[in-house]
Amino acid sequence: MISQERESGNAATPGVPVKRTHVHPVTLREVAELAGVSTATVSLVINKKKNARIADETRQRVTEAITQLGYRPNAMAKTLVSGTSKFIGLVADGVATTPFAGQIIHGAQDEAWKHGYALLIANTEGNRELEKDAIAMMLEYKVRGILYSTWFHRPTDIPETLRESDFVLVNCFSPEAGAARAVVPDETQGGQSATEILLRGGHRRIAFINATTPAPARDGRLQGYKDALEAAGIPFDPALVLEAYPDQEGGYGATGQLLKLEVGAVYCYNDRMAMGLYDGLRENGLSIPDDIAVVGFDNQEVIAAHLRPPLSTVSLPHYELGAAGVRMLLGLDAAPLESAVKIACPPVERASVAVHSPA
Amino acid sequence: MISQERESGNAATPGVPVKRTHVHPVTLREVAELAGVSTATVSLVINKKKNARIADETRQRVTEAITQLGYRPNAMAKTLVSGTSKFIGLVADGVATTPFAGQIIHGAQDEAWKHGYALLIANTEGNRELEKDAIAMMLEYKVRGILYSTWFHRPTDIPETLRESDFVLVNCFSPEAGAARAVVPDETQGGQSATEILLRGGHRRIAFINATTPAPARDGRLQGYKDALEAAGIPFDPALVLEAYPDQEGGYGATGQLLKLEVGAVYCYNDRMAMGLYDGLRENGLSIPDDIAVVGFDNQEVIAAHLRPPLSTVSLPHYELGAAGVRMLLGLDAAPLESAVKIACPPVERASVAVHSPA
DNA sequence: GAATTTTGCTAAAACGCTTGAACACTCCTG
DNA sequence: CAGGAGTGTTCAAGCGTTTTAGCAAAATTC
Numbered sequence: 011m012i013s014q015e016r017e018s019g020n021a022a023t024p025g026v027p028v029k030r031t032h033v034h035p036v037t038l039r040e041v042a043e044l045a046g047v048s049t050a051t052v053s054l055v056i057n058k059k060k061n062a063r064i065a066d067e068t069r070q071r072v073t074e075a076i077t078q079l080g081y082r083p084n085a086m087a088k089t090l091v092s093g094t095s096k097f098i099g100l101v102a103d104g105v106a107t108t109p110f111a112g113q114i115i116h117g118a119q120d121e122a123w124k125h126g127y128a129l130l131i132a133n134t135e136g137n138r139e140l141e142k143d144a145i146a147m148m149l150e151y152k153v154r155g156i157l158y159s160t161w162f163h164r165p166t167d168i169p170e171t172l173r174e175s176d177f178v179l180v181n182c183f184s185p186e187a188g189a190a191r192a193v194v195p196d197e198t199q200g201g202q203s204a205t206e207i208l209l210r211g212g213h214r215r216i217a218f219i220n221a222t223t224p225a226p227a228r229d230g231r232l233q234g235y236k237d238a239l240e241a242a243g244i245p246f247d248p249a250l251v252l253e254a255y256p257d258q259e260g261g262y263g264a265t266g267q268l269l270k271l272e273v274g275a276v277y278c279y280n281d282r283m284a285m286g287l288y289d290g291l292r293e294n295g296l297s298i299p300d301d302i303a304v305v306g307f308d309n310q311e312v313i314a315a316h317l318r319p320p321l322s323t324v325s326l327p328h329y330e331l332g333a334a335g336v337r338m339l340l341g342l343d344a345a346p347l348e349s350a351v352k353i354a355c356p357p358v359e360r361a362s363v364a365v366h367s368p369a
Numbered sequence: 370m371i372s373q374e375r376e377s378g379n380a381a382t383p384g385v386p387v388k389r390t391h392v393h394p395v396t397l398r399e400v401a402e403l404a405g406v407s408t409a410t411v412s413l414v415i416n417k418k419k420n421a422r423i424a425d426e427t428r429q430r431v432t433e434a435i436t437q438l439g440y441r442p443n444a445m446a447k448t449l450v451s452g453t454s455k456f457i458g459l460v461a462d463g464v465a466t467t468p469f470a471g472q473i474i475h476g477a478q479d480e481a482w483k484h485g486y487a488l489l490i491a492n493t494e495g496n497r498e499l500e501k502d503a504i505a506m507m508l509e510y511k512v513r514g515i516l517y518s519t520w521f522h523r524p525t526d527i528p529e530t531l532r533e534s535d536f537v538l539v540n541c542f543s544p545e546a547g548a549a550r551a552v553v554p555d556e557t558q559g560g561q562s563a564t565e566i567l568l569r570g571g572h573r574r575i576a577f578i579n580a581t582t583p584a585p586a587r588d589g590r591l592q593g594y595k596d597a598l599e600a601a602g603i604p605f606d607p608a609l610v611l612e613a614y615p616d617q618e619g620g621y622g623a624t625g626q627l628l629k630l631e632v633g634a635v636y637c638y639n640d641r642m643a644m645g646l647y648d649g650l651r652e653n654g655l656s657i658p659d660d661i662a663v664v665g666f667d668n669q670e671v672i673a674a675h676l677r678p679p680l681s682t683v684s685l686p687h688y689e690l691g692a693a694g695v696r697m698l699l700g701l702d703a704a705p706l707e708s709a710v711k712i713a714c715p716p717v718e719r720a721s722v723a724v725h726s727p728a
Numbered sequence: 729g730a731a732t733t734t735t736g737c738t739a740a741a742a743c744g745c746t747t748g749a750a751c752a753c754t755c756c757t758g
Numbered sequence: 759c760a761g762g763a764g765t766g767t768t769c770a771a772g773c774g775t776t777t778t779a780g781c782a783a784a785a786t787t788c
Contacts, residue, residue: 054776115474116492131488406767410767448745450773
């Protein structure tokens with residue numbers, strides 16, 4: 011065999027004499043020919059097989075041929091042989107849409123890369139049909155596994171086709187226990203940390219504006235608040251817990267109620283609420299943190315870091331979620347089936363809470 | 370390499386005779402056997418070749434076999450044959466890091482998907498070495514082409530290896546003319562639109578707080594301001610153009626100077642500046658839009674839509690940039706080499722500019 | 729110096745699919 | 759009824775790798 015002849019040039023176009031614009035298609039065989047060895051040898055050299063015995067001189071010759079020709083392995087051919095690609099799929103319901111949840115992609119991509127994997131992403135906008143197609147595509151490309159992620163922490167059910175592959179749920183979990191590996195933020199610890207920021211500021215009477223919308227975050231963040239109070243020996247007072255829709259308007263609208271509580275500190279369900287609350291407090295002539303200390307939750311950079319004063323808050327560890335998802339998928343981190351792995355939400359202290367007790 | 374063995378559990382470890390949990394590897398051949406035809410026939414059925422003549426009865430049988438077996442084509446094998454995959458690469462210097470530029474990914478992914486392509490993304494954080502690896506990876510996977518994107522509009526030089534593939538620059542451009550296809554936001558039109566929002570509000574004396582940092586945006590947005598004034602028959606007054614660092618602090622810090630100008634309207638280089646300016650103006654007891662109308666630029670949702678009052682601004686069309694990049698790559702949109710294609714920055718009017726003239 | 733081991737390399741069979749050429753029919757057409 | 763035209767299907771040659779078994783020559787052993 012060893013069919014097609016070539017005019018001397020470069021650019022191999024098998025069969026057809028037309029030149030490709032982009033030069034490359036240099037194959038293993040061409041390298042082998044130039045180096046005067048078999049393709050097997052070249053393959054062995056490239057993959058640095060430890061128990062392959064290759065003379066230094068040969069290895070040398072092959073390496074030279076490779077660089078001289080500018081050879082690039084064809085990953086498809088490799089994958090075909092090995093049966094699985096160096097891809098990890100990431101199915102997201104809206105991660106690319108939502109600014110800060112984009113960090114999930116970022117974390118997954120960094121971690122994947124670290125282990126020699128590339129990310130194949132698909133944004134499904136929650137569309138079930140699209141989602142199915144996306145998963146099918148990933149399976150066809152023989153991904154090593156799939157990360158199924160949501161833009162906010164919530165329960166989800168698992169698409170049937172996902173089961174055809176290894177997978178890990180990221181920022182979501184299956185309501186049926188034992189159904190899947192999953193990694194989520196530790197809302198409770200986060201709520202506790204947020205409250206502790208205020209406790210450290212010397213506050214003992216702390217309000218919490220929770221969300222009206224049911225979600226794991228709503229329960230967890232409240233629980234964390236209670237835990238922190240208990241640890242500090244402060245009795246929990248339900249009257250100090252307000253509720254509002256978790257956005258700027260909600261925060262702004264909660265101002266009135268909050269003022270009635272006459273607290274010196276308030277912990278908001280999220281940063282957007284805190285942002286609205288800032289406006290409300292300001293309109294009432296109150297200054298942060300002197301009249302009232304505020305902490306948020308989420309650490310949405312654009313907001314939290316740039317409010318005046320900058321907002322103390324707790325980070326939603328999106329980057330870490332993505333990274334941990336990849337590690338769990340690859341079997342590098344423990345990944346119990348029984349319950350989701352929880353990633354810490356680290357506190358970020360800024361100027362919205364004074365360092366010393368104002369009391 | 371491929372070290373750890375596993376007890377039978379799941380997780381196929383190549384080499385070991387352990388069964389895969391995930392059943393699939395159903396091949397064309399198996400389908401063919403079940404249907405009692407050759408693999409060629411099955412292939413023809415699947416790909417719906419128009420000039421393939423297949424009896425309805427046969428087609429039927431094959432289709433059944435396919436669903437019965439849950440057959441999934443192996444995309445790698447397909448690609449190997451065809452020479453190019455259904456992948457489009459997206460190399461980003463920080464798109465995933467930067468919240469709103471993430472829309473580039475989103476737009477690219479939607480558009481790619483629409484044409485049957487999947488996105489292969491790599492975030493390089495501007496690291497040249499990583500970038501090279503990322504591009505190499507994409508070339509090895511025989512991507513149809515590569516989108517090279519930056520998180521803010523700027524000139525860039527083109528990595529050598531990028532030339533081995535089709536590519537389009539997104540949100541950036543090459544300083545050497547004719548070097549590459551590129552798509553960027555139309556800063557000038559954007560600046561003009563921003564200014565026009567204020568003109569429509571009845572303002573004739575409009576300040577512009579430009580950035581101190583050199584960038585295409587800085588020049589373009591200023592030019593747009595001038596164009597808008599000229600079109601309205603208002604002479605350009607350099608005294609009305611201030612400069613500040615383009616972030617909240619900068620905007621806040623520019624308040625003093627701005628007040629000296631005694632203008633009723635101000636156009637800020639970006640939303641973050643406007644956000645800072647809001648604080649500055651408020652501290653001086655001025656109300657927006659009654660005492661002073663404000664427009665920004667970028668339309669960073671988290672900021673612009675949720676300030677009080679919501680900020681009128683101009684959208685940086687990240688989504689469209691991504692989508693247009695894909696279309697240009699696939700040859701669906703014209704893509705001149707001489708100069709970058711410009712995408713409009715549509716105005717977004719909110720409450721920071723009053724509808725009627727306050728004059 | 730024969731037997732054995734080691735070293736260096738290659739042949740060739742996969743991997744799962746596509747595709748043009750070829751084959752075997754059945755219908756027409758004149 | 760021979761020759762041509764359709765029609766339905768299969769053959770077999772790739773696509774670019776990896777990898778195992780095996781071969782020949784060189785080195786080592788006794």
